[in-house]
Amino acid sequence: MNKEDFNEGLIGFLNASPTPFHATKNMSMMFENAGFKRLIEKEKWELQEGQKYYVTRNDSSVIAFTYPKKEKNYVMVGAHTDSPNLKLKPNPIIKEHGVVKFGVEPYGGLLLNPWFDRDLSLAGKVSYLDANDEIQETLIDVKKSIATIPSLAIHLDEMANKERTVNKQTDISPVLTTDDDFEFDEFIKWQLSKLDILDVKALYASELSFYDTQDASFVGLHDDFIASARLDNLLSCYVGMLSICSVEADKPMLFIASDHEEVGSDSSSGAGGSFLENTLKRMFSDYDEYMNMIRTSILISADNAHAIHPNYPSKHDKEHAPKINAGVVIKINANQRYASNSTTISRFMNSASLLDEKLQNFVTRSDMGCGSTIGPITATRLGIETIDVGLPTLGMHSIRELCGRDDAHSLYKILVAFKN
Known part of the structure; x- marks a missing residue:
């Protein structure tokens, strides 16, 4: 090849x-x-x-x-x-200050600062109970940019360009929507319905991770590099x-x-x-x-x-x-x-x-x-x-x-x- x-x-x-x-x-x-x-x-x-x-x-x-x-x-x-990525916590929904956020947990030794101000989507594995009372598993990939982690403005953080630290619990929750009626289970069922999975009696566990929606690409004057x-x-x-x-x-x-x-x-x-x-x-x-x-x-x-x-x-x-x-x-x-x-x-x-x-x-x-x-x-x-x-x-x-x-x-x- x-x-x-x-x-x-x-x-x-x-x-x-x-x-x-x-x-x-x-x-x-x-x-x-x-x-x-x-x-x-x-x-x-x-x-x-x-x-x-x-x-x-x-x-x-x-x-x-x-x-x-x-x-x-x-x-x-x-x-x-x-x-390394940001994994969704089992009970992820945080509703406060006019927005809905997702609680996440860092997986592996990731660089956290580059995750700010990126277009993020969600993918992974979902387990559910079907109409025959059998546990099924399937993969989902939302693909659409559904969240972002906004940076704190420099006006509110004068040390941002000198010693920016990131708290893994409080600083990296992706912001999802301003819709206070958002329900996580309904969101997952909607994703399953797009796969023609309609017989969901109960959602059980999931292993979902955020990822950057920007595609891999050639970069450089002569396409010297691949960025992804x-x-x-x-x-x-x-x-x-x-x-x-x-x-x-x-x-x-x-x-x-x-x-x-x-x-x-x-x-x-x-x-x-x-x-x-x-x-x-x-x-x-x-x-x-x-x-x-x-x-x-x-x-x-x-x-x-x-x-x-x-x-x-x-x-x-x-x-x-x-x-x-x-x-x-x-x-x-x-x-x-x-x-x-x-x-x-x-x-x-x-x-x-x-x-x-x-x-x-x-x-x-x-x-x-x-x-x-x-x-x-x-x-x-x-x-x-x-x-x-x-x-x-x-x-x-x-x-x-x-x-x-x-x-x-x-x-x-x-x-x-x-x-x-």
């Missing part, structure tokens, strides 16, 4: 995936179109060699894999479906999804996109949970065969990397400061916050060099903290050789992030051609 088609598809995927639920649904549809057969965890599996399969958990994590007849030394690609919400880490999800859809069924490859990475991965559908291990043990029921597969495979953990910020270069180690559109980043940390080691780095470098693809190294400043990824978590749980890589990004964890138009396509080419 050429770079132009690749990036157009990326923008479409970003716009269609406002939550992990939507991202997982979109990837599942892509797998179906590429000939992958769906598996259900609670059912018995009858795997056939030479076929391709996918399975989801919690509607927010997905695994896709080939099942070759001969080789079993897998190239695994790991990413995560979640991004949720680049961390839908960018890697798209690359991993497209990579496994581009290889033949006889190449041992697996892709996993897990939820809840931004809050530590400790959940049934997170990388700290059992999803991947359960799947692999069903693929390889013989323990010796399973261990042989683990010790001959490699996991490529793909999560965005910090590009050097041109206005804050002192925040980076100048010898390990990746640039946008200068190649995929290998992430290294002596304290094992990243799982890369000399063995896995060498294998990745070799595969990239065969394609003439550029690589960069990232090491955080020794006097600054370092984020982590699913890489060390999965390596610890499975005992699989792992490398952490990423695509250079600016504005990470903001409501709108920035990446290069070249780097994701470069990683895609490396993954498709990777020789294990």
Whole structure:
């Protein structure tokens, strides 16, 4: 796939995936179109060699894999479906001072200031009781800009440009309407009715998140960049999804996109949970065969990397400061916050060099903290050789992030051609 088609598809995927639920649904549809057969965890599996399969958990994590007849030394690609956002509280309605507001809770380590004065919509999963007294679940996406978080005028905050702080409880409630008769349940039922779901006896629970309605787009004098919400880490999800859809069924490859990475991965559908291990043990029921597969495979953990910020270069180690559109980043940390080691780095470098693809190294400043990824978590749980890589990004964890138009396509080419 050429770079132009690749990036157009990326923008479409970003716009269609406002939550992990939507991202997982979109990837599942892509797998179906590429000939992958769906598996259900609670059912018995009858795997056939030479076929391709996918399975989801919690509607927010997905695994896709080939099942070759001969080789079993897998190239695994790991990413995560979640991004920092504002999640709706269970009892969200606040009516005061002439407006109706929504109570929200920050999810993950998000930059709060960029959420002010943006056009916001709402999406996620809703559970309800239908006319047959059965619990059903469905995804909704309001799409329309229904709320905003207005900034406090500078006349009322003389320190705004000096030391602006944000209180997570009182300062970030999105303003919805001046209609004091607004009822949340009726609003949700209205959204369900637009999906032709009319038999709602009772609304139960929901997992809904606000998102910026501005579409992903090319930015820059020569369209140098791609700007979008949720680049961390839908960018890697798209690359991993497209990579496994581009290889033949006889190449041992697996892709996993897990939820809840931004809050530590400790959940049934997170990388700290059992999803991947359960799947692999069903693929390889013989323990010796399973261990042989683990010790001959490699996991490529793909999560965005910090590009050097041109206005804050002192925040980076100048010898390990990746640039946008200068190649995929290998992430290294002596304290094992990243799982890369000399063995896995060498294998990745070799595969990239065969394609003439550029690589960069990232090491955080020794006097600054370092984020982590699913890489060390999965390596610890499975005992699989792992490398952490990423695509250079600016504005990470903001409501709108920035990446290069070249780097994701470069990683895609490396993954498709990777020789294990």
